[in-house]
Amino acid sequence: MVNSYTKTQIRKITRRFGLIPLSSDSIGSLYRKNAVIQVQTESGTYALKPFFRSLLLRSNTIQQIKTTADYMQLLINSGFSYMPKWLTSNSGTLWTLNQGRPFYMSPWIKGRKLEKQEDFEELGRALATLHQISSHFPHAKGPFTFKQIQLWQSQDRLFRRRMAKAIQTNEPNRKWYKKYGKSCNRLSERAWTDLRSPEIVDLLEKERARTALIHNDITTPNVIISDEGQLFIIDWDHMKVGSLYVDVAKSLMNTTQYNPDFNLSLLKGYEEIYPLDRIERKLISSLYGLPQEAWHATRFPNRPRSRKMLDIMEQTWLLRLKATDLLAEWTNQ
Incomplete structure (x- = not known):
């Protein structure tokens, strides 16, 4: 079956x-x-x-469903209201x-998708409330953000190798690489430079002593505003103990369509519950700027979804650059 x-x-x-x-x-x-x-x-x-x-x-x-069910029970016991x-x-x-x-x-849950700034503010509050629900997870091993950064760095290296090879051949995505490849690399270098700063390295080290429960798959289809006006996050299969900073950055990337008002609304709602200092903001901003869709498309070049991801990146490229600059400005506000 x-x-x-x-x-x-x-x-x-x-x-x-x-x-x-x-x-x-x-x-x-x-x-x-x-x-x-x-x-x-x-x-x-x-x-x-x-x-x-x-x-x-x-x-x-079986081990994974047991762990996921334990997390769900923790949320239920904590009175978390943003889930079915x-x-x-x-x-x-x-x-x-x-x-x-x-x-x-x-x-x-019957309802509509995210549409208004108020919706994104509420999503930010939902995420922050989730991240504040913590317990002792003896099986979880940090630092969570650092491990994710290491994985993304390996994907970036693979992207650069395959891009160089594709430009020299007649691969289907050759034109895309020639037009946007160097710009992707510049976005990556900008982020890696920030992530190597002593203040962020120190923050990542401190993360060893803290745990956060994250949804790990906040996307537009996974957020519903019910007919009664309540925001619900669905599809909790991939929840885990992990990096709240990655969870916020990925949520911004996967829901706001690079709309500056939606980005700032989500962050505003989040900080109403979970205020972030300048270093934490800088970390989220750096993670947000990474061109992860291009890396994924390079890993699986023959999949139709990979070509679709590259097309979406091309259509939203200027919006993406403006959104990345906006988050950099937000860091110092």
Whole structure:
């Protein structure tokens, strides 16, 4: 059972959460044909979600769902209101197993996407509230931001090697590399210079002694403003203990479309709950400026999504540069 679920399977799993399904419909995403199943019941509409392990972790699927469920329980116990709560199964856990695949259920959130500055302010408050919820995570090993920077540096080196080779050949993306490759490198160098500064190195070292729970996948499809006006973040499968600075930078990149008002609104809402000092701002600004989409497209040059990412970068290039400069100015405000 890879990505296909029968009515019998859906009914069996749903009943384990104390619900009787009336109808169901599989909903696709960018990555999976049947990413979530919308289940209609007498008590309302729910999302039935298959859980897939992260290939970046060495642990198996069961270990990962157990850890994720523990994090979700922590959020529930903390009163975190920006998420649809997972239901408890008849076995007392927040998930159930069917044919080797973990599943969880939560209320279906109907609403709209992020549209207004007020929406982004609320998203900033939601992120800051999440990052302030901390506990003792003995299995988590920092410094989280430093590890992410090391990974991105290796991707940058790969990008430069493959770009040099592509320019000399007739690869499909050759024209893109010739037009934007050097500019990507300048953005990277600007960020690496800031990230090597003694003040940021000291901040990264201090991160060893602190933990933060992060969503790790804040994107436009994963944020919904409900019909009642409540902001919900969905799809918590990849939550983990990690870098709040990376979480903020990626959230800005993946939701604001480089709109300066949206960028500043998200940061304003965030700092209402979690004020940042100048060094922390500088770190977020530096991470935001990295051309990660170009690196990803270079790693998987033959994927249609990679070509689409390069096209989007080309269409938004000037906006991207202005947004990067805007965050640099925000650092010193």
